Amino acid sequence: MAKLHENFSFTFLSPQPFNFHLTASAYNFNWFYNGQSLYLPLSRKPDVVAKIEPVDKELVVKVFSKVSMSKDEVEDKVVFALGLQEELSSFYEIAFNDPLLRYVPLKLKGMHLRCCSPWLALLIALCQQNASFRQGWSMVYHVLELLGLRVEVDGRIVPLPPTPMEVVEAGLKQLKAARLGYRAETLFMAANWLMDYLRGEEPDEASILALKEQVKGIGTYTLRVALLFGARRYEEPPVDRWLVKVVSEAYGQSLKGLSEAEAFIKQRWHEWGGLFAFFTTIVTDAEPGLKAIKRVREGFLEPKFDFSQLTPMTMWRLL
DNA sequence: TGCCAGGCGGGGT
DNA sequence: ACCCCGCATGGC
Numbered sequence: 001m002a003k004l005h006e007n008f009s010f011t012f013l014s015p016q017p018f019n020f021h022l023t024a025s026a027y028n029f030n031w032f033y034n035g036q037s038l039y040l041p042l043s044r045k046p047d048v049v050a051k052i053e054p055v056d057k058e059l060v061v062k063v064f065s066k067v068s069m070s071k072d073e074v075e076d077k078v079v080f081a082l083g084l085q086e087e088l089s090s091f092y093e094i095a096f097n098d099p100l101l102r103y104v105p106l107k108l109k110g111m112h113l114r115c116c117s118p119w120l121a122l123l124i125a126l127c128q129q130n131a132s133f134r135q136g137w138s139m140v141y142h143v144l145e146l147l148g149l150r151v152e153v154d155g156r157i158v159p160l161p162p163t164p165m166e167v168v169e170a171g172l173k174q175l176k177a178a179r180l181g182y183r184a185e186t187l188f189m190a191a192n193w194l195m196d197y198l199r200g201e202e203p204d205e206a207s208i209l210a211l212k213e214q215v216k217g218i219g220t221y222t223l224r225v226a227l228l229f230g231a232r233r234y235e236e237p238p239v240d241r242w243l244v245k246v247v248s249e250a251y252g253q254s255l256k257g258l259s260e261a262e263a264f265i266k267q268r269w270h271e272w273g274g275l276f277a278f279f280t281t282i283v284t285d286a287e288p289g290l291k292a293i294k295r296v297r298e299g300f301l302e303p304k305f306d307f308s309q310l311t312p313m314t315m316w317r318l319l
Numbered sequence: 320t321g322c323c324a325g326g327c328g329g330g331g332t
Numbered sequence: 333a334c335c336c337c338g339c340a341t342g343g344c
Binding site: 183 | 323324325326327328
């Protein structure tokens with residue numbers, strides 16, 4: 001197994017408000033977060049992982065890689081991944097009086113969405129198709145476990161997300177073994193197309209965007225989730241049947257379908273629709289349909305942090 | 320056990 | 333622009 005050694009380190013003054021642990025916890029695996037440090041895969045080829053820890057009012061970043069990488073580039077990636085430059089006050093203004101997200105500016109203040117690479121984000125998005133929260137993230141876990149490139153960082157084993165080429169080389173059979181079901185073909189085709197199109201370059205936002213036209217099985221929802229987690233694109237919310245139900249209940253609307261729900265969300269949240277969708281899953285603990293509705297009705301709209309249950313905020317300990 | 324779940328595309332109307 | 337179905341898995 002390859003070992004990445006520490007190349008250099010630097011610190012940021014942590015913006016205020018910024019909640020490192022909430023930001024690191026959400027939708028994460030134990031490989032990448034242990035309650036203390038965040039091991040953030042920053043790129044493949046070259047393989048780079050940033051270890052990030054809060055110390056007093058600073059974030060200490062140690063950069064692990066085989067070959068040197070420019071400090072500016074690493075800094076930009078860390079800032080973007082953690083949302084350190086993100087100004088949430090206009091989002092909080094809407095959230096403050098909101099029936100769904102009213103606790104977000106209070107109990108989850110300073111929590112930002114944590115971005116990953118657009119390609120990993122696409123994998124995550126694909127796994128959410130027609131599946132519950134539990135099933136979707138189990139699929140992501142299996143893919144990383146089976147196809148990830150295991151490297152040693154700071155005495156830990158970290159699986160780096162497989163590149164498109166590595167997915168192609170692993171083959172359809174391996175993807176089926178990762179329990180992707182019929183989504184395996186879509187991921188395989190996407191990896192094939194990106195490999196040919198990019199010739200080894202790391203997939204960027206534009207190439208992921210192009211997949212909708214190029215690959216059957218990647219639709220509006222999948223693309224929007226991918227751009228939400230992979231590029232911090234909040235303008236176009238990923239709306240699925242679950243969100244239609246939750247929004248209808250919370251706002252007392254009888255929304256007929258995806259497009260009506262999307263229009264309603266955009267009207268209320270303006271350019272923050274994607275972040276609204278993200279936090280809606282957080283405050284309901286991503287419980288399936290009827291249970292989520294019940295939470296909304298009872299007004300229990302903050303994460304439980306119950307580590308005996310698999311939720312977006314607890315999965316880093318359980319997966 | 321059978322049925323359904325944070326989608327999708329192809330086929331119908 | 334709608335409605336309906338099958339698709340592969342896992343969980344109840």
